[in-house]
Amino acid sequence: MTTRTAPHMRLHINWTQCDGRGLCTELLPGILGRDDWGYPVPLDHTHEPHIPAGCAAEAAAAVRLCPRLALTLMTAP
Amino acid sequence: MTVDAFPEESGPQQGRLFAAGGPSLAEHHGRFGSLPEFRRPGALAALLDEAGLVGRGGAGFPTGRKISTATGRGAIAIGNGAEGEPESRKDATLLAQAPHLVLDGLILAGEAIGARELYLYVPTRALATVRAALDERHDARWHRPHVNVIEAPDTFVAGEKSAVVSRVEGGPALPRDQLASTAVSGVRGRPTLVQNVETLAHIGLIARYGPRWFRSVGDPSEPGTMLVTLSGAVRAGGVVEVPTGVSIAELISHDGGTDLRTLRSVLVGGYHGTWLTLASLGDFHLCRPSMARAGASPGAGIVHALAIGDCGLARSADIVTYLAEQSAGQCGPCINGLPRLAQLLTELAYGTATATGAATEIRRIADLVDGRGSCRHPDGTARFVRSALDVFASDILLHNDGQCEALLTTVTGHDSRKESRV
Numbered sequence: 316m317t318t319r320t321a322p323h324m325r326l327h328i329n330w331t332q333c334d335g336r337g338l339c340t341e342l343l344p345g346i347l348g349r350d351d352w353g354y355p356v357p358l359d360h361t362h363e364p365h366i367p368a369g370c371a372a373e374a375a376a377a378v379r380l381c382p383r384l385a386l387t388l389m390t391a392p
Numbered sequence: 393m394t395v396d397a398f399p400e401e402s403g404p405q406q407g408r409l410f411a412a413g414g415p416s417l418a419e420h421h422g423r424f425g426s427l428p429e430f431r432r433p434g435a436l437a438a439l440l441d442e443a444g445l446v447g448r449g450g451a452g453f454p455t456g457r458k459i460s461t462a463t464g465r466g467a468i469a470i471g472n473g474a475e476g477e478p479e480s481r482k483d484a485t486l487l488a489q490a491p492h493l494v495l496d497g498l499i500l501a502g503e504a505i506g507a508r509e510l511y512l513y514v515p516t517r518a519l520a521t522v523r524a525a526l527d528e529r530h531d532a533r534w535h536r537p538h539v540n541v542i543e544a545p546d547t548f549v550a551g552e553k554s555a556v557v558s559r560v561e562g563g564p565a566l567p568r569d570q571l572a573s574t575a576v577s578g579v580r581g582r583p584t585l586v587q588n589v590e591t592l593a594h595i596g597l598i599a600r601y602g603p604r605w606f607r608s609v610g611d612p613s614e615p616g617t618m619l620v621t622l623s624g625a626v627r628a629g630g631v632v633e634v635p636t637g638v639s640i641a642e643l644i645s646h647d648g649g650t651d652l653r654t655l656r657s658v659l660v661g662g663y664h665g666t667w668l669t670l671a672s673l674g675d676f677h678l679c680r681p682s683m684a685r686a687g688a689s690p691g692a693g694i695v696h697a698l699a700i701g702d703c704g705l706a707r708s709a710d711i712v713t714y715l716a717e718q719s720a721g722q723c724g725p726c727i728n729g730l731p732r733l734a735q736l737l738t739e740l741a742y743g744t745a746t747a748t749g750a751a752t753e754i755r756r757i758a759d760l761v762d763g764r765g766s767c768r769h770p771d772g773t774a775r776f777v778r779s780a781l782d783v784f785a786s787d788i789l790l791h792n793d794g795q796c797e798a799l800l801t802t803v804t805g806h807d808s809r810k811e812s813r814v
Contacts, residue, residue: 331722
């Protein structure tokens, strides 16, 4: 993964919406893994995983394509 | 008002919150007198900053800072008296014995943020006293802004901030996803101050007697007094008001009237809290900086003692089973992970699992659910589970050999306690 970073970009997961379809984990394999039940796991162990600039396009696609509309890209600190 | 202008000498020293001696407006007014006014914007927040008051609902956030953040157009102030934690009684006790001090704090906090609406969110058992207190004020024409009283259900997560906001909006008392903090965007997107009722009562006192009086007792890093609910295997359980930073060992032996040698362990912070070994009790004081050394927190002031004859693993398994049942059932990791933790811990405690493998798996699931929900329920459960594995580690090995530290009885296969407790 690239080390170029957009320091303020994070991915917010609305856990009440997510039902583990897994699309985001396929688009962002270095950022999200899957748990025993199929739900995304932030691999950086944070609540809202950091999105490096190199993955911004994939992250935007994940937000757009999530069938449950459970993802939001946060640009605030 | 400058610090020197406060009548510090008339402030109560022992038993501050219950100093009125009863719930009536006459007793309240007789002891505390009238309610001071703070006309200058930011004055109350500055006073609370100076006092060093932090929230008494569990999270321990600085109250002055929260008030400054929640100030804005159409702001809303909510007193949170929901006490879903089964081992906590302090908010119910406070509302029953000093409802007017809570109302004073709510009024002052509401004025400080320019609130248009005031709410008091309390469990069913507290409704009558709160309504009676509001009626008394109305009849006496004494500080009587309209306060909406909202009933809180008796569920574990009903007092969680986003659940409170949802309920006040007329929805279910369930946590929900938040993109911004409640102080910035809460009820109907407005700045919303959600403050525990004990915190409000302290505001009612600080406004009268000043920050220097408030800081004259307790731990300097987060001063004042706090309410503690003592429960479990103590001779004298119940709610006590103590200076922050009190020694936990002293609390149990002195206030609880209990010989420490009769105990196996002490749970601090409630069901989202942390077990402490008896040997380490002397090292801990009931304040955030001290408890943080064990990865723990005083939470909402809950101290629960486990008798020496009780099995820590069995008690922990029962608590995690309860916590799994109390999941709001909204977030996947919590829906799946908490019942799994309950099942694994129950197998470990009641002797149907291979100890070492089970402990590793329990720790993995605890790490997996941590931080992955819209509220702190999975995080708190994970913390509790990890502390159970740490503090009762030697008992896990004993259970593997069909023994138990508590009872020295066989716990393989069919244990008689299993029928009675599960």
